[in-house]
Amino acid sequence: MKKLIFFLLTFTFVLSLLLSTPKTTNASHPPVGTRDPNIVVGTYCDQGVQVEDRADGSHVFTNKPCTVEDVFGKITPPAPIARIGFGAQGISTFISNIINLLLSVSLLVLAFMIFWAGFQWMTAGGDKEQIAKARARITNALIGLLILSLAFFVARQIGIITGFRFPGTGN
Incomplete structure (x- = not known):
């Protein structure tokens, strides 16, 4: 019985280590510390005009008009599953x-x-x-x-x- 408890505790500990290991991904953002003013890290609307957030912390007004679709995106329903x-x-x-x-x-x-x-x-x-x-x-x-x-x-x-x-x- 002691061996079973030891195995379960060891297995739980190893599994928790594997699952709690953080993994950094830079899928939508530049690497930390990037200060390039040409990299856009996000956009938002301010009083009907699109504003771009840059990696160097600046905000650039693009003079493009904002619509609801620019803010929330356009969701199109998926095509029927043909198969x-x-x-x-x-x-x-x-x-x-x-x-x-x-x-x-x-x-x-x-x-x-x-x-x-x-x-x-x-x-x-x-x-x-x-x-x-x-x-x-x-x-x-x-x-x-x-x-x-x-x-x-x-x-x-x-x-x-x-x-x-x-x-x-x-x-």
Whole structure:
């Protein structure tokens, strides 16, 4: 039990370090310390005239008239998703997406089970009972892989028979 608690605490600590590491990106702004007056870092409207903020801290009036679209931007609705389709085609795509999602999640669970069983085996310390549990977990994971493969095969055969399109299966 102590090993499990130690593993969970270590895993949580390492994960928190990885997730809390700050990463600086300069996607829309110049690097910190840039004082180039030619770099525009933002625009805004002041009394109907567009004003540009420059990297050196200055503000330049552009004499361009401001409209609501200049301030908020213009939002255009996305085009319809053509590949989803309607009727039987839409249902086929929806079901195939659900099956692909379930298969992906199942593969993640399978990988976690094998990883956990390997960790359990390594930390067993020669304890026959712990090794037996790890071996049983690996066996169950491999049986799950077999069932998952059979489910994928059955889904593909159903797709061939019914005409449903399952992405990644050649149908």
